[in-house]
Amino acid sequence: MAKAKRILKWQRDPEGMRLRILEAAKQEFATHGLAGARVDRIAAKAGANKRMLYYHVGKKDDLYLAVLEGAYEKIRAEERGLDLEHLDPPQAIARLIDFTWNYFIRNPEFLALLNTENLARARHLKRSTKVKSMHSPFVEMIRTVVRRGVESGDFQVAVDPVQLYISIAALCFFYLSNSATLSVIFGRDLLSKEAKDERLDHMVALVLAALTGKSVAAFGRNTAARLRSPAEHTA
Amino acid sequence: MAKAKRILKWQRDPEGMRLRILEAAKQEFATHGLAGARVDRIAAKAGANKRMLYYHVGKKDDLYLAVLEGAYEKIRAEERGLDLEHLDPPQAIARLIDFTWNYFIRNPEFLALLNTENLARARHLKRSTKVKSMHSPFVEMIRTVVRRGVESGDFQVAVDPVQLYISIAALCFFYLSNSATLSVIFGRDLLSKEAKDERLDHMVALVLAALTGKSVAAFGRNTAARLRSPAEHTA
DNA sequence: GCACAAATTAACCTGTTGGATAAATACTGT
DNA sequence: ACAGTATTTATCCAACAGGTTAATTTGTGC
Numbered sequence: 371m372a373k374a375k376r377i378l379k380w381q382r383d384p385e386g387m388r389l390r391i392l393e394a395a396k397q398e399f400a401t402h403g404l405a406g407a408r409v410d411r412i413a414a415k416a417g418a419n420k421r422m423l424y425y426h427v428g429k430k431d432d433l434y435l436a437v438l439e440g441a442y443e444k445i446r447a448e449e450r451g452l453d454l455e456h457l458d459p460p461q462a463i464a465r466l467i468d469f470t471w472n473y474f475i476r477n478p479e480f481l482a483l484l485n486t487e488n489l490a491r492a493r494h495l496k497r498s499t500k501v502k503s504m505h506s507p508f509v510e511m512i513r514t515v516v517r518r519g520v521e522s523g524d525f526q527v528a529v530d531p532v533q534l535y536i537s538i539a540a541l542c543f544f545y546l547s548n549s550a551t552l553s554v555i556f557g558r559d560l561l562s563k564e565a566k567d568e569r570l571d572h573m574v575a576l577v578l579a580a581l582t583g584k585s586v587a588a589f590g591r592n593t594a595a596r597l598r599s600p601a602e603h604t605a
Numbered sequence: 606m607a608k609a610k611r612i613l614k615w616q617r618d619p620e621g622m623r624l625r626i627l628e629a630a631k632q633e634f635a636t637h638g639l640a641g642a643r644v645d646r647i648a649a650k651a652g653a654n655k656r657m658l659y660y661h662v663g664k665k666d667d668l669y670l671a672v673l674e675g676a677y678e679k680i681r682a683e684e685r686g687l688d689l690e691h692l693d694p695p696q697a698i699a700r701l702i703d704f705t706w707n708y709f710i711r712n713p714e715f716l717a718l719l720n721t722e723n724l725a726r727a728r729h730l731k732r733s734t735k736v737k738s739m740h741s742p743f744v745e746m747i748r749t750v751v752r753r754g755v756e757s758g759d760f761q762v763a764v765d766p767v768q769l770y771i772s773i774a775a776l777c778f779f780y781l782s783n784s785a786t787l788s789v790i791f792g793r794d795l796l797s798k799e800a801k802d803e804r805l806d807h808m809v810a811l812v813l814a815a816l817t818g819k820s821v822a823a824f825g826r827n828t829a830a831r832l833r834s835p836a837e838h839t840a
Numbered sequence: 841g842c843a844c845a846a847a848t849t850a851a852c853c854t855g856t857t858g859g860a861t862a863a864a865t866a867c868t869g870t
Numbered sequence: 871a872c873a874g875t876a877t878t879t880a881t882c883c884a885a886c887a888g889g890t891t892a893a894t895t896t897g898t899g900c
Contacts, residue, residue, distance in 0.1 A: 403639075406639070533803070536780055617846090
C-alpha cells in the first residue's frame with residue numbers, strides 16, 4: 371500500500387529515483403562520453419532536478435563510476451548463469467562466445483562505457499573496490515572449462531584463460547564497438563542480420579579451430595564470393 | 606634559402622604551422638576525446654594563436670576530421686610497404702599481425718581516435734571522401750594472400766578477407782585499447798614487456814592455427830601455470 | 841620603397857556548464 | 871497535530887569554451 375502509493379507518486383521514492391538517475395546517466399554517458407555528457411540532460415531524462423543527482427549519487431565522476439560498476443555487475447551476473455560446467459568443453463566455449471556476442475548486441479552502452487573509461491585510463495575503476503572481486507570467479511569458470519578440455523583431449527593446447535577470454539571479448543567487442551567506422555571504410559553494412567550471423571559463425575569457427583585443431587565448416591561459409599576481387603565480380 | 610629562413614622563424618610558415626596544429630590536435634583529441642578536447646589547449650600546444658586553427662584548418666569538427674584522415678592515411682601507407690606478396694601465406698599473415706600489433710603499440714593515439722569517432726557514430730568519417738578509397742587496395746592485399754594460401758593448400762578454409770582483417774585488428778586493438786580496465790579487473794599488468802610478448806604469441810598462434818589447422822606451439826606457452834587455480838598456487 | 845595579400849595577434853562576446861545555496865515540501869514516528 | 875528529518879525544487883554563479891571581429895605584422899611582386 372505504501373509501496374503502491376510510492377509508485378503512483380514517483381516523487382518521494384528515493385530508491386526508484388536513484389535507479390532512474392543511474393539509468394539516465396548510463397544512456398547519457400554511453401551516448402556522449404564522459405566529457406560530452408551533460409548533468410542537466412541526465413536530470414531531465416531521469417525526470418528529476420539536477421540537485422537530485424548530487425543528493426543521491428554524487429558529482430559527475432561519482433555518477434560515472436556508479437554506472438560503470440552497475441554495468442560490470444550486470445554482465446558478470448548473467449555470465450554466472452551460463453552453466454558452462456555441464457557442457458562439453460567445445461560447446462562451453464561456443465556458448466561463451468555466443469553469449470558475449472549477444473550480450474554486447476543487447477547492451478551497446480556497455481561497450482561505449484568501457485571505451486570511455488579506457489580513454490580515462492581506468493581512473494574511476496581504480497577507485498572501485500567492488501569491481502576487482504567480481505572477476506576471480508569468472509576467470510575460474512573459464513579456467514575450469516579449459517582444463518577439462520585439455521584433459522578430455524578436446525583441446526590440443528592449454529591456453530591461458532585470461533588470454534582466451536580477452537580474445538573472445540576482443541572479437542565481439544571490436545566488431546560491434548567499431549562497426550560505424552568499419553562500415554564506412556569497408557563500404558559494407560556490418561550490422562545487418564546476415565552480417566551479424568556471419569560474424570558469429572566466423573568467431574566461433576576461429577576460436578574452436580584454434581583450440582581443437584579441427585577446422586569448422588562455418589569458418590569458410592559465404593566466403594567463396596569474397597575471394598573474388600571486385601573486378602572479377604563484374605567480369 | 607627562403608625555406609631555411611622559414612624554418613628558422615617558424616612563424617610565417619603556413620605548412621609547418623598546419624602540421625604543428627594537426628599534431629597538437631591529434632594528441633589533444635586522443636587524450637581527451639572530442640568533447641573533452643580544448644581548442645585553446647591545441648593552440649597552446651601548437652605554439653599558435655587560437656585563431657590560427659580556424660584560419661588553417663577550420664572549426665573543431667573539421668580539425669578532428671583532418672586528424673582522423675591523417676591517421677588512416679599513415680597506417681594504410683605503412684601497410685602498403687609490408688610486401689606480403691613475396692611471403693608464403695602463413696608468414697604473410699603472421700607478419701600482418703605483427704605489424705598491426707606493433708603499429709598500435711607505437712601509435713596509441715590511433716586507437717583513441719577510432720574509439721572517439723565510433724562514439725560519434727562515424728559522423729565525421731562519413732563526410733570524408735578520401736578515406737573510403739584508401740581501403741580497397743588494402744583489402745585486395747589480404748584477399749590475395751588468402752587466395753594464395755587456399756590454392757597452395759596452406760590454408761584449410763577460404764576466409765573472407767574483411768572478416769579476417771577485422772579479427773586480426775580486433776585481437777590487437779581490444780587488448781591495447783582496453784588494457785587499462787582489463788588490467789584492473791584481472792589484476793595483471795597487461796602492458797609489461799612479457800605480457801605483450803605473450804599476447805603476440807597468442808594472437809599469431811590463434812589465427813594461424815585456425816587458418817592452417819596445425820596447432821602452433823606458442824599458443825600454449827607460459828600457460829601451464831595459468832591453468833592452476835590460485836588456490837593450487839599457494840598450496 | 842610601396843601596394844597588396846597572406847599570416848598572425850589580441851581582445852571580445854555569448855551561451856553553457858558543473859556545482860552550490862537556501863528555501864520549501866512531504867513523510868515519519870510520537 | 872506536531873516536531874524533525876528526508877527529499878525535492880527553484881535559483882544563482884563564476885569559470886570556461888567555442889567561435890568571431892578587427893586590427894596588426896610580415897612577406898611578395900613590381
